[in-house]
Amino acid sequence: MGQRRRTTRKHVPAAGFMILLACALAGCFGPWFASVPVPKLYLGEPNIENGQGTVLVSVASIPNGGLAAIQVDPGGLLYDEEKLSNLVVEGLNGFAVLIQQSADGEGGFILMNTSGVESGLILRLTFETHGNVRYGDIRLLVDSIILVDDALLLIDDWNTPAYYAR
Numbered sequence: 001m002g003q004r005r006r007t008t009r010k011h012v013p014a015a016g017f018m019i020l021l022a023c024a025l026a027g028c029f030g031p032w033f034a035s036v037p038v039p040k041l042y043l044g045e046p047n048i049e050n051g052q053g054t055v056l057v058s059v060a061s062i063p064n065g066g067l068a069a070i071q072v073d074p075g076g077l078l079y080d081e082e083k084l085s086n087l088v089v090e091g092l093n094g095f096a097v098l099i100q101q102s103a104d105g106e107g108g109f110i111l112m113n114t115s116g117v118e119s120g121l122i123l124r125l126t127f128e129t130h131g132n133v134r135y136g137d138i139r140l141l142v143d144s145i146i147l148v149d150d151a152l153l154l155i156d157d158w159n160t161p162a163y164y165a166r
Contacts, residue, residue: 036117041070041147045135053084054093055125055138059117065150066116068099070123074101074108076090076144082104084127092121108144116150 037060044056059067079087079102087102088111094117102108111123125138140160147155 038041039063039095039147039155041140041145041158041160043138043160046138048129048133051129053127053129053133056121057123057125057140058119058121058146060119061105062116062118062155063149064116064146064153067113067120067122067147067155068116068150068152069110069112069146069148071110071146071148072108072140073144073146075106075110076141077102077107078139078141079105079107080133081128083131083133083137084129087125087127090124090126092123093117095122097123 039062040060042060044058044060047056077087081104087096087107089100089111091097091111091113093113094115095111095113098110098112101107113122126138127138142160147158149155
């Protein structure tokens, strides 16, 4: 009598891999592989018209109900005082300026919002120009900025990508 040939099932691991791939593509694994967006603070490019300038500041992906407060310590806002003067901070989208100061090329401010902003414009810097003002003539020092979300928690993990708010 002939020998009986033993068959192996090589297609089973391939089928298992296909099911696993289909589940991954369909989102069956839920939050295990989902990335959490990092909160961002954007400083816009200066917009100059008739000797007056503006810079917009916005946020994105702010957790826990959005941004409720921003503080820039004194000296955390730097500007070229030969190119611009009379710097004023104006809150946008419900942000109110609690305090602001600027002199000798540096300043600071505190803004607050009772409802929080997850993404969008939060403030406008306005100033008089005395020359060619460009991006970099106004800077916010990251180490001088404190962000607080609507749950009154400090936002520690945030970044400032190279993006210009308009």
